[in-house]
Amino acid sequence: MIDIHCHILPGIDDGPADMTESIRMARIAAADGITTIVATPHLKDRIDTSEIIAAGVDELNRHLTDHKIPVRILRGADINVMLTTPKFRDYTINGTQYLLFEFPHTHMPGNAGHIIFNAMKEGLHPIITHPERNPSVIREPDIIIALRETGPLIQITAGSLMGHFGPESRECAMYLLKKGAVDFIATDAHSYDNRPPILSEGLRVAEKILGREHAYLLVEANPLAIIEGRQIPA
Numbered sequence: 001m002i003d004i005h006c007h008i009l010p011g012i013d014d015g016p017a018d019m020t021e022s023i024r025m026a027r028i029a030a031a032d033g034i035t036t037i038v039a040t041p042h043l044k045d046r047i048d049t050s051e052i053i054a055a056g057v058d059e060l061n062r063h064l065t066d067h068k069i070p071v072r073i074l075r076g077a078d079i080n081v082m083l084t085t086p087k088f089r090d091y092t093i094n095g096t097q098y099l100l101f102e103f104p105h106t107h108m109p110g111n112a113g114h115i116i117f118n119a120m121k122e123g124l125h126p127i128i129t130h131p132e133r134n135p136s137v138i139r140e141p142d143i144i145i146a147l148r149e150t151g152p153l154i155q156i157t158a159g160s161l162m163g164h165f166g167p168e169s170r171e172c173a174m175y176l177l178k179k180g181a182v183d184f185i186a187t188d189a190h191s192y193d194n195r196p197p198i199l200s201e202g203l204r205v206a207e208k209i210l211g212r213e214h215a216y217l218l219v220e221a222n223p224l225a226i227i228e229g230r231q232i233p234a
């Protein structure tokens with residue numbers, strides 16, 4: 001499986017504090033069947049340059065090789081959609097056209113569609129992260145379905161399907177799955193204990209709704225297409 005949203009770089013955001021914790025997270029991911037992780041530090045209050053992120057990815061990969069942990073780390077970022085300063089193209093997933101956009105946790109901004117449209121006009125392809133945890137979407141999930149029809153892709157969090165973000169997020173995630181409006185399930189992991197990088201449990205829930213083949217697309221073929229810069233198959 002491939003996890004396109006994971007806070008695994010040490011000491012860069014609210015993810016792991018140090019390399020030891022990052023390595024522990026990678027071990028958990030490997031045991032869960034995850035082979036590739038896109039490292040997606042927050043671009044929000046603090047904006048690290050893409051060079052800092054790339055250096056962090058290289059260093060973590062070196063440690064994983066030394067520890068013989070069969071997981072490879074790729075570059076990415078978790079970009080707050082309200083940011084105007086960074087050059088989005090510097091923060092795409094593995095240097096492709098795809099990038100993660102996160103909405104504020106409090107609401108869905110009225111100009112979200114406009115921001116996404118502008119990014120697409122520049123040749124970028126936004127992936128909206130965990131809309132099922134956004135109060136505006138929980139109230140009215142069809143707004144995100146309508147937005148998806150204009151081009152962006154949708155990632156939900158595995159933990160939402162387990163109820164880790166409350167019953168409303170779980171219900172919203174399941175509704176979006178049933179409507180066929182989910183393109184990826186990712187961990188959005190932040191630690192080895194509270195929010196570990198585990199996809200399989202959420203995948204089991206998705207399998208019950210979508211069937212095994214379709215559910216696996218969301219953690220295998222679709223994310224593989226993203227890291228290779230191709231169109232997703234479903």
Ligand SMILES: [Fe+2]
Pocket residue numbers: 005007040078188
């Ligand atoms: Fe995140």
